[in-house]
Amino acid sequence: MAHLAHYKEAHPVPFVITHWINLIAMILLVFTGFYIHFPFFEGWMGVARGVHVFCGFTLFLNCLLRIILAFVVKSAAHAGCRKVEPDYKSFLPQRDNRHQFGAWIKYYLFVKKEHPLGAKFGVLQKISYLIVPLLITIVFITGLCLWGVTYELAPFAALNELVGGLMIMRIIHYYLMWVFILFTFVHVYLATIGGLGPAKLMFLHKESGGLVYDPECCNIVGEDCMDEEDKKSKKD
Amino acid sequence: MTTKEICSTSFDELLEQRGIKRRDFLKLCAGIAATLGLSQTMIPRIAHALEESVIGATSGNLKPALWLELSSCSGCTESFAQSDSPNIATVILELLSLNYSEALCAGAGWSLELAKEQTIDAGGYLLIIEGSLMEGWDGNALVIAEEKGTEIVEHAASHADAIICVGSCSVDGGWQSAYPNPSGAIGIPLYLNNAKAAGRLDYDLPPIVNLPHCPANPEHVAAVVVEYLLLKRFPELTNENKPAMMFSQTIHDNCPRRGHFENGEFVYEFGTEAEVKRFCLYPVGCKGPETKSNCPVVRWNRRNGWCIDSGAPCIGCATTNPRRPGFNWVDMNAPFRSHLRNVAIGDFNIPPAFIAYGVAGALVLGLVIHGFGMKASGRLKGGAPYERERKWDTNHPERAIGPAKAAEKAAEKAAAAKDKDDAKSKDKNKSKKGDSSKKGGGK
Numbered sequence: 001m002a003h004l005a006h007y008k009e010a011h012p013v014p015f016v017i018t019h020w021i022n023l024i025a026m027i028l029l030v031f032t033g034f035y036i037h038f039p040f041f042e043g044w045m046g047v048a049r050g051v052h053v054f055c056g057f058t059l060f061l062n063c064l065l066r067i068i069l070a071f072v073v074k075s076a077a078h079a080g081c082r083k084v085e086p087d088y089k090s091f092l093p094q095r096d097n098r099h100q101f102g103a104w105i106k107y108y109l110f111v112k113k114e115h116p117l118g119a120k121f122g123v124l125q126k127i128s129y130l131i132v133p134l135l136i137t138i139v140f141i142t143g144l145c146l147w148g149v150t151y152e153l154a155p156f157a158a159l160n161e162l163v164g165g166l167m168i169m170r171i172i173h174y175y176l177m178w179v180f181i182l183f184t185f186v187h188v189y190l191a192t193i194g195g196l197g198p199a200k201l202m203f204l205h206k207e208s209g210g211l212v213y214d215p216e217c218c219n220i221v222g223e224d225c226m227d228e229e230d231k232k233s234k235k236d
Numbered sequence: 237m238t239t240k241e242i243c244s245t246s247f248d249e250l251l252e253q254r255g256i257k258r259r260d261f262l263k264l265c266a267g268i269a270a271t272l273g274l275s276q277t278m279i280p281r282i283a284h285a286l287e288e289s290v291i292g293a294t295s296g297n298l299k300p301a302l303w304l305e306l307s308s309c310s311g312c313t314e315s316f317a318q319s320d321s322p323n324i325a326t327v328i329l330e331l332l333s334l335n336y337s338e339a340l341c342a343g344a345g346w347s348l349e350l351a352k353e354q355t356i357d358a359g360g361y362l363l364i365i366e367g368s369l370m371e372g373w374d375g376n377a378l379v380i381a382e383e384k385g386t387e388i389v390e391h392a393a394s395h396a397d398a399i400i401c402v403g404s405c406s407v408d409g410g411w412q413s414a415y416p417n418p419s420g421a422i423g424i425p426l427y428l429n430n431a432k433a434a435g436r437l438d439y440d441l442p443p444i445v446n447l448p449h450c451p452a453n454p455e456h457v458a459a460v461v462v463e464y465l466l467l468k469r470f471p472e473l474t475n476e477n478k479p480a481m482m483f484s485q486t487i488h489d490n491c492p493r494r495g496h497f498e499n500g501e502f503v504y505e506f507g508t509e510a511e512v513k514r515f516c517l518y519p520v521g522c523k524g525p526e527t528k529s530n531c532p533v534v535r536w537n538r539r540n541g542w543c544i545d546s547g548a549p550c551i552g553c554a555t556t557n558p559r560r561p562g563f564n565w566v567d568m569n570a571p572f573r574s575h576l577r578n579v580a581i582g583d584f585n586i587p588p589a590f591i592a593y594g595v596a597g598a599l600v601l602g603l604v605i606h607g608f609g610m611k612a613s614g615r616l617k618g619g620a621p622y623e624r625e626r627k628w629d630t631n632h633p634e635r636a637i638g639p640a641k642a643a644e645k646a647a648e649k650a651a652a653a654k655d656k657d658d659a660k661s662k663d664k665n666k667s668k669k670g671d672s673s674k675k676g677g678g679k
Contacts, residue, residue, distance in 0.1 A: 003618070003619045037575060037576075038519060038575060039500060039502055039518070039519060042500050042501060042502060043499070043500040043501070044500045045497055045498055045499070045500040046498040046499065046500065047500075048500075049498075098628070099626075099628035100626070100628065103626075103627050103628070107620070108606075110609050110613055112627070113613075113620065114620060114621055114622060114623035114624075115619060115620040115621065115622045115623065116622075116623060116626070116627070117622050117623050117624075117625070117626050118626075149486055149525070149526070149528075150484070150485050150486055150489050150528075152484070161475070164557060164560060164563045164568075165526070165555065165557060165563060165568055166525075166526035167523075167526055167552075167555070167568045167569065167576070167577050168563075168568075170526065170576060171576055171577070171579065171588050174576065174588055174592070175588065175592065178592045178595070178596065181596065182595065182596060182599050185596070185599055185600060185603060186599070186603065189603045189606075189607070193607065193610055193615075193616070194615070194616075194619045195618075195619070211622070218626075219625075220622055
């Protein structure tokens with residue numbers, strides 16, 4: 001086994017919930033968004049717009065909640081480790097993965113053979129996870145610009161004028177949706193290509209075994225084979 | 237020289253001469269009141285203002301107006317000339333003393349140009365401009381009566397009381413200024429502001445009112461002109477100098493087919509049952525949702541109908557961007573049957589969806605290839621092995637993470653752990669959790 005253990009501490013229950021909300025809201029937003037862009041079957045425009053607006057607010061508020069929780073809830077900032085710290089630290093530069101930007105890119109491009117030794121999130125992962133709330137905010141604002149067109153609330157009217165009109169704003173909103181879709185492709189690929197352990201933890205809050213990491217010495221110190229032990233105990 | 241000699245002192249006689257009854261005149265005033273959104277009690281005031289304007293005219297003070305036709309198709313003139321009976325166009329234009337209009341004036345050539353010159357010299361006129369200016373080829377793209385269009389406008393604006401830009405071309409360039417715009421077409425407000433900023437104009441710019449649409453709606457033109465005669469001011473304007481009461485709600489807001497939109501009843505193809513049922517035209521590229529105008533309320537052709545009523549999706553001809561060249565209604569809304577405009581990359585115009593699906597396809601392909609790479613490199617079976625030490629630490633031992641002491645300690649610890657690790661990997665069945673650290677151990 002060459003991946004780190006996925007412990008519950010890495011992903012506490014509140015984040016299981018916010019991740020579920022993100023997933024459902026985004027699926028509904030993308031689906032209704034495509035429908036509003038071009039109603040590919042009849043009869044649901046009113047519903048689609050209602051769901052789209054509702055899920056848009058849900059996604060943004062959930063994003064705000066997630067940011068607040070990052071400062072309130074404690075989680076393990078290192079994979080394969082049960083030591084918890086305030087969650088936001090997982091997203092900031094950590095001692096464990098300084099100077100690893102190049103290493104990660106090399107690893108993904110198969111130039112580097114060995115998996116970089118790092119914290120819970122890789123460098124690229126941290127950067128992309130930090131960009132996501134920013135993207136959610138921007139897509140939310142562009143959505144609002146397209147929503148209250150006649151109401152002409154000053155900031156949104158100003159933004160519409162800044163980009164050059166409603167048509168341009170629509171195209172921006174459309175492409176931002178695609179950024180989320182592409183992000184999801186990569187996100188799902190990277191999360192599942194090495195096994196279903198991370199997905200089980202994310203969605204079901206179930207642990208799976210693996211290597212054990214000690215943040216004090218910043219290195220792998222052993223292995224926790226809880227799966228195999230479970231199987232063994234069942235056999236016995 | 238004026239084009240129309242006014243030979244009567246009585247307003248009623250004047251109307252009679254033109255075959256208009258007093259009753260028809262009051263109907264016109266009621267129509268204007270309705271267009272302006274005024275109450276019925278204002279009708280006498282409107283009638284009074286029009287009468288006063290004409291009676292003043294008998295002593296030579298009729299509000300003069302110039303109708304400049306620059307690079308245009310005369311569609312706005314035509315539209316205005318087809319205006320409602322009892323001949324709003326005629327009455328308004330005669331009340332205004334239209335001293336120059338290539339399409340409408342009886343005179344032509346040198347004498348008409350002279351009339352224009354005299355009106356400009358006298359000052360205090362209303363300048364109505366139809367069509368865009370062309371700056372191309374040093375302004376020679378548009379030459380009228382041996383004078384460059386740019387010079388005509390700079391000169392004509394010099395003594396004008398106000399400028400009314402009629403039609404989308406004069407507002408922001410219209411068709412001519414759409415990509416690739418070889419003639420350098422430009423809207424009047426932007427041209428004049430640029431000229432002023434460049435210091436070419438030695439006068440303050442008069443107020444400008446923009447009345448977009450292709451062609452301009454005659455009801456809009458009549459309403460603005462009459463409000464100007466009546467109250468000596470223009471209606472409240474938006475930040476793009478369009479009358480707010482006409483151009484601050486989207487066509488979608490007031491569309492008679494809006495119910496079908498919300499119900500999800502659409503026309504996907506022309507010539508279908510859905511079209512007969514007058515369903516929503518959104519899937520065939522209707523630009524109503526982002527076009528601000530009161531078309532559904534004012535309507536066209538003497539209020540008989542308008543684009544969407546006659547089964548054509550809105551193409552967004554009231555979209556304006558007077559301050560930003562290259563963003564006018566044609567640029568923004570073509571192709572007219574498509575929901576989004578094309579994205580211009582250099583000289584290529586590409587539908588946004590095409591780019592999006594292309595990028596997504598490339599990404600999926602990349603991920604599939606990467607997946608095969610993962611398989612080929614053996615990373616799928618339990619993943620790639622972890623590096624024993626961070627590459628950067630190996631290269632920079634003196635700056636390895638943590639204080640030097642901790643790093644040393646860690647190295648010792650790691651070496652010990654790795655030995656156990658190796659031993660274990662040789663003997664997998666004997667795996668046990670006891671050798672993990674205090675922190676990593678428990679379940």
